[in-house]
Structures are given as structure tokens and as C-alpha cells.
Amino acid sequence: MRKYSVFAIAREALRHHTGWPQQWTNPEPQPAYDVIIVGAGGHGLATAYYLAAEHGVTNVAVIEKGWLGGGNTGRNTTIVRSNYLYDESAGIYDHAVKLWEGLSRELNYNVMYSPRGVMMLAHNIHDAQVFKRHIHANRLNGIDNEWLTAGEAKAFCPPLNISPASRYPVIGAALQRRGGTARYDAVAWGYARGAAARGVHILQNTEVTGIRRGMNGAVEGVETSRGFIGASKVGVVAAGHSTVVMDMAGVRMPLESYPLQALVSEPVKPVVPCVVMSNTVHAYISQSDKGELVIGAGTDQYTSYSQTGGLHILQHTLDAIVEMFPMFSRMKMLRSWGGIVDVTPDRSPILAKTPVKGLFVNCGWGTGGFKATPGSGHVFAHTIARDEPHPIAAPFTLERFRTGRLIDEAAAAAVAH
Amino acid sequence: MLLIRCPYCEEERPETEFRHAGEAHIARPADWSTVTDADFEAFFFLRANPKGVAYERWRHIHGCARFFNAARDTVSDKFIVTYKAGEKKPVVGSGK
Numbered sequence: 440m441r442k443y444s445v446f447a448i449a450r451e452a453l454r455h456h457t458g459w460p461q462q463w464t465n466p467e468p469q470p471a472y473d474v475i476i477v478g479a480g481g482h483g484l485a486t487a488y489y490l491a492a493e494h495g496v497t498n499v500a501v502i503e504k505g506w507l508g509g510g511n512t513g514r515n516t517t518i519v520r521s522n523y524l525y526d527e528s529a530g531i532y533d534h535a536v537k538l539w540e541g542l543s544r545e546l547n548y549n550v551m552y553s554p555r556g557v558m559m560l561a562h563n564i565h566d567a568q569v570f571k572r573h574i575h576a577n578r579l580n581g582i583d584n585e586w587l588t589a590g591e592a593k594a595f596c597p598p599l600n601i602s603p604a605s606r607y608p609v610i611g612a613a614l615q616r617r618g619g620t621a622r623y624d625a626v627a628w629g630y631a632r633g634a635a636a637r638g639v640h641i642l643q644n645t646e647v648t649g650i651r652r653g654m655n656g657a658v659e660g661v662e663t664s665r666g667f668i669g670a671s672k673v674g675v676v677a678a679g680h681s682t683v684v685m686d687m688a689g690v691r692m693p694l695e696s697y698p699l700q701a702l703v704s705e706p707v708k709p710v711v712p713c714v715v716m717s718n719t720v721h722a723y724i725s726q727s728d729k730g731e732l733v734i735g736a737g738t739d740q741y742t743s744y745s746q747t748g749g750l751h752i753l754q755h756t757l758d759a760i761v762e763m764f765p766m767f768s769r770m771k772m773l774r775s776w777g778g779i780v781d782v783t784p785d786r787s788p789i790l791a792k793t794p795v796k797g798l799f800v801n802c803g804w805g806t807g808g809f810k811a812t813p814g815s816g817h818v819f820a821h822t823i824a825r826d827e828p829h830p831i832a833a834p835f836t837l838e839r840f841r842t843g844r845l846i847d848e849a850a851a852a853a854v855a856h
Numbered sequence: 857m858l859l860i861r862c863p864y865c866e867e868e869r870p871e872t873e874f875r876h877a878g879e880a881h882i883a884r885p886a887d888w889s890t891v892t893d894a895d896f897e898a899f900f901f902l903r904a905n906p907k908g909v910a911y912e913r914w915r916h917i918h919g920c921a922r923f924f925n926a927a928r929d930t931v932s933d934k935f936i937v938t939y940k941a942g943e944k945k946p947v948v949g950s951g952k
Contacts, residue, residue, distance in 0.1 A: 682905040693901040696930075740876040741858070743930050744907045749857045751872055784901050840901040841893050 440636030443547050462628060463635035468642055471669030472500045474823060475661055476676055477647050477684055479503030481512040481623070482801055482808065483676035484630035484641075485816020486823070488546075491637035493817075494824035499639045500670070502663060504646035508627025511678050514746075514778035515809040516701050516723065516735040518714050520557040520618030522577050522584045527834040527846045528787060529580040534831050535814025536617055542813055548629030550621050551728065556713040557618030558587070558596060560763070562607040566719055570613040577615075587612045596713050598764050606762060607720050620714060620725050620733075626812055650688040650798070658688070658797035674799040674823050679744065679779025681802035688795050692802070693840045694781045697738040698748035699806050702756075702775035704767070706730030715763065722759035732770065734760055738780065738806060748777045780806050784840065786849035790819055790832040799823050800837065858933060862916045863924050863940045869916070877913035879903050880925045881945050907931060908950040914938070 441447065441460050451458055474490060476483045479501045490496040501507075519539055521532035538545075539552045561567040570586070577584040589601040592612040601609045631641055642665070649662035650673060660669035677684045679696045707730050716723040723735045736756035739748040753775055761768045783789060783803035788811070790801050801819045804811060818829035828836075839845055858871040885891045885899060904910070910930045915923045927936040927948050936948045 680907070682903075683907050691898070691902045692905070693897075693903065695903050695905050740871075741912070741928070741933075742876075742905060742910060743933055745931060745933050747933075749871060751857050841897040843893075 440547075440632065462632040463641055465643060466640045468500065468645065468663070468665055468668050469640065471660065472640070473498040473670065474672045474674065475499070475668060475670040476501045476674045477661065478510075478676040478678065478680075479507035479627075479631070479641055479643065480510050480676065480678060481508065481626050481630065481812040482678075482804070482815045482819070483674075484508075484627055484634060485812055486674060486676060486801065486819045487639045487641075487816075488630045488634040488637075489817050489820035490824055491634055491639055494820060496824050497638035499634070500668065501634070501639060501641045502645050502647055502661065502668070503641070503643050504664075506643050507631050507641060508624055511778040511780065511808065512623055512627045512812075514701065514776055515623060516725065516733050517620045517623050517809055518557060518618070518716075518723065518725065518735075518807075519552065519554075519621055519810040520615050520714075521582055521810070522557070522559075522573060522613065522615045522618070523848060524573055524576050525846055525848060526580060528848055529577065529582055530831045531788075531790075531814050531818065531835070532811055533580070533582050534817065535811045538813035538817060539621060540617075542621075542626075542629070546629035546633050548625060548632060550625045550629055552619065552621040554617050554619040555725075556595065556614055556616045558592060558713055558715050559613045560592070560609050560715065560717040560719070561611045561613070562609060562717065562719040567611055570611070574613055582615070583617050584613055584615045587614050596711065596715055598710055598766055599715065600763055600765050609763075618714065620727075623809065630816070647684060647687070650684070652688065652795065656796060658795060672797050672799065672823055674801060674819065676801045676819070678802065678804070678808070679781050681781045681800065685793075685800060688793075688798055690793055690795060690798070690800075693784055693837075694803060695742050696744060696779050696781050697741070698743045698745060698777040699738045699780045700736040700748040700752055700775055700777045702734050702736070702753055702772050703727070704732040704734070705771045705773050707732070707770070711764075717759065717763060720759035720762055722756045722763065724760060724764070731773070732767065738782075744779055746777050746779055780804070780808075782806070784849070785845040785847045787846035788815070788835055789837050790815065790822065790835040791828065791837045792822065792826070793837055858935070860914065860926070860935060861938050862919055862922075863938050864920045864922050865916065869919060873916060873918040875915045875917040877915050877923060880911040880913045906950075909936065909948055911945060913941075
């Protein structure tokens with residue numbers, strides 16, 4: 440891997456940029472690997488990267504039915520935050536934020552992590568009480584989160600409408616200053632480049648069609664559209680398709696897959712300096728460095744694998760955006776898209792060993808997986824390499840739906856995750 | 857937006873009149889005292905979540921307010937058939 444630096448740019452500038460190497464290759468599959476990761480999204484690539492970089496496991500293949508980073512990694516609203524209520528969630532999401540802070544340097548790849556602040560609006564007494572409880576819980580876990588009055592919220596985000604005459608007036612906000620955004624495709628590419636440089640094979644356009652298990656039930660490898668590939672350890676990181684892939688090994692999952700939509704506006708000059716979220720009117724918004732407003736909607740009500748959703752969901756979201764920011768009422772929306780998110784009953788992820796020997800699963804990130812990408816890959820790589828859960832991943836078992844030891848962010852976090 | 861035929865009202869109405877109500881044909885245990893943790897997990901948490909034909913409950917909440925069942929393709933989102941609650945599960949396409 441050629442290191443990116445100001446000297447490299449200067450050198451290439453003198454020879455018309457003819458010397459940049461490919462960031463990763465498209466190798467032919469080997470007959471077998473030590474570890475196979477199913478799914479080359481952010482979480483899967485991060486898992487492969489940390490397997491190679493931190494655990495010395497480099498004989499790894501990441502198998503992807505489409506192109507890398509082409510699923511939810513390329514379809515989200517790039518919000519990073521860790522202000523979750525429960526200790527277990529705070530543990531994993533803040534682990535991720537700490538990795539985000541040094542990620543560009545770690546990968547030698549600019550992931551454009553921008554801790555511009557995530558502000559969550561309170562519109563009623565219940566919101567205010569819940570957010571204050573979150574703030575105190577976060578502080579006990581060493582996570583920054585602070586209460587702002589409506590006036591302070593307006594000062595932090597000037598286009599915000601705090602008129603008491605609003606239908607849902609803003610009465611305050613919770614602000615996590617370390618939260619922010621990152622560049623989604625740079626995250627996938629940075630991890631892919633770092634993993635490939637350490638010997639990981641990224642097999643794109645290769646669909647897993649089956650998981651082969653031996654006489655003793657243990658995993659022996661995967662059937663793919665390019666033939667059988669052996670491995671004694673398989674990690675499934677397939678997001679919305681986790682149920683489909685785990686079915687191949689005969690493991691039923693507590694998951695349902697829903698469409699989640701987002702949209703962007705025409706690009707405009709800098710106007711929204713932070714991330715603003717509102718669970719009550721249900722919308723979230725930030726502005727990309729290109730100038731587009733990036734707006735997240737909610738899930739559709741029905742399960743689907745269609746990667747598209749209903750227009751009325753987007754309209755509802757834009758109603759909320761215009762309520763919060765009346766100045767955007769004449770903004771044109773350029774594009775909308777949908778991803779398929781796998782949702783667990785308690786809205787917390789599953790990062791675990793499974794009843795099948797050698798089969799590991801990292802799924803259930805629901806509507807908010809992007810923020811966890813580095814932390815998820817980091818602890819999942821540990822879980823696979825050591826064959827035992829990383830302490831941060833330990834509570835996120837598959838068995839919790841049998842034992843009842845849920846991590847019920849569904850009840851704690853209202854709507855948006 | 858989906859167009860959904862309510863089998864009670866016998867007409868197609870827009871999705872916003874309806875509420876999705878989860879997987880259909882999940883039998884509630886008759887005797888809770890004999891239900892193991894594994895049985896409860898399967899009943900309460902594990903879901904088919906199929907890519908293909910899904911059997912699911914819907915409620916015509918802003919119409920007749922009644923629950924009914926549907927078979928729908930989760931790839932195209934097209935409804936194959938809707939039928940009244942209590943009617944036998946129809947076998948269609950890849951549905952199980």
C-alpha cells in the first residue's frame with residue numbers, strides 16, 4: 440500500500456498522476472480461507488481490517504454479492520453519536536466514537552469525520568425529562584451530552600425555528616458535541632484499502648448461496664456464485680439480508696427487514712452547522728460538504744427487501760423539516776433512496792457467536808448502524824479471532840431473546856437511533 | 857404507497873388507511889404454564905422475515921378497523937392475495 444501524503448501528491452502532480460496504485464484488487468477466490476466475512480459493507484470491511492491489523496489473521500475473504508459499500512453503507516445519513524441510555528449501548532457506541540476520532544490517521548484515508556455536534560430537539564415536557572435523564576446517564580458513562588435552552592439551541596443552529604407559536608415548539612435540546620458526520624464511502628474505501636494491503640481478499644460480485652456444515656454441525660465454508668469456498672470461521676455481516684443468509688445455516692433470527700429512506704436537497708451555501716434530530720416530529724438533517732441538505736426519514740411500516748419505500752413517508756419527513764426550518768420550504772429535493780435495515784425486537788444489535796460452531800453474526804443495527812462501523816468491526820474481529828466475545832460485545836448475544844436479558848433501547852430511545 | 861384490498865370492505869384503498877400488524881399465522885400457546893423459554897422465544901421474537909412471499913396481518917384502521925391477512929411479495933411489494941382472519945393460509949409462489 441502506497442502511503443498517502445502531501446509528498447505523494449506533489450510527486451504525482453509532477454508526473455500527471457500516472458503513479459497512483461489501485462486501492463484494492465479483485466483477486467480470484469482461493470479454495471479456502473481462515474475466515475470468511477459475508478458482506479462488504481462498512482461493518483464487514485472493518486471486521487476484516489481489524490482481523491488483519493490487530494489479530495494477525497490475514498487469510499481472510501470478504502464476500503459481497505454486489506459492490507463494496509453499495510448497500511446501507513452508501514444509503515445512510517452518516518450521523519455519528521453515542522448518547523444512548525443503557526450502559527451496554529453506551530459502551531459499544533462510544534467505543535466507535537473514540538475510533539472515529541483517530542480513524543483517518545489509522546487508515547491513512549480521509550474519512551472526513553466532522554464532530555460538528557448532534558442536537559436532539561425537545562418539543563414537550565416528556566421529551567425534556569427523557570433527554571435530561573439521557574444526559575445524566577451519559578455523563579455517568581463518561582459521554583458528553585448537555586442540555587440547551589431553546590435560545591441556546593437557536594444560537595448553536597441559527598436557522599432553527601424556536602417560535603412558541605409553532606405547532607410543536609422547541610423547548611430545549613440535548614447536545615452531544617463529539618457527535619457529527621463522516622463520509623460514508625470513504626469509510627468503506629478506507630477499510631477496504633487497509634484490509635487489502637494486509638492480504639485480505641475482497642470478492643465483489645460474488646453471491647453467497649449456501650453455508651456448508653459438516654457432520655458435526657460445524658461450518659465448513661460457503662457456496663457462492665463462483666463455487667465453494669472453504670473456511671472454518673464465517674462471520675455474517677449482511678445487514679437487511681441477515682435473515683436470508685442465516686437461514687442457509689438453519690439459524691432462525693429475531694429480525695425483521697424494513698425499508699428506510701433518505702433524501703438530499705439541491706446544494707446550497709453552508710446553513711446548517713450541525714446535525715439536528717427530532718424524534719417527536721420525526722426528522723433529522725445535516726448538511727454535506729457539497730452543500731446538500733441530507734435528510735433522514737423513518738421506516739416504512741411493512742417488511743420489504745425492495746430498497747424503496749412510500750412517497751408519503753418522505754412527505755411526512757419534509758413536513759417536519761419545514762416545521763423546524765421554515766426557510767427550507769422552497770428548497771428542491773434532488774434525490775431520494777431506500778435501504779433495507781434489519782431490526783431486532785429491542786432495537787439493539789446482535790454481535791455474537793451462534794449455536795453453529797464457527798458461525799458468527801453481526802446484525803440488527805436497525806436504522807442506526809453507520810455510527811457504529813469502527814466499533815462494530817473492532818469488537819467483532821476480536822470475537823471471531825479469539826472465538827469468544829469482546830467484553831464490549833458480550834451483552835449483545837443472540838441468546839438474550841431466550842433469557843430475557845434484553846437491551847431495550849426500543850423503549851429508551853423513542854424513535855431515531 | 858401500496859394499494860391494499862380490504863377483504864371485508866371489498867375494495868382497494870391506499871396504504872395510509874391501513875396498519876401493518878406483523879407476521880401472520882403465529883399460534884398463541886394455549887397453555888402458558890407448559891411453554892419453555894425456547895418456545896416463547898420462537899413465538900415472541902423469531903420471525904420468518906422472508907425474501908419472497910410473506911404472510912402478514914394488516915388492520916384497516918381508518919376503515920372498518922378489522923384485522924385481515926395478506927400474502928405479499930417482499931421483493932416487489934406486490935400483494936398476491938388478501939383474505940379474512942381465520943381463513944386457511946393460501947399456498948402461493950415461494951411461500952411456506
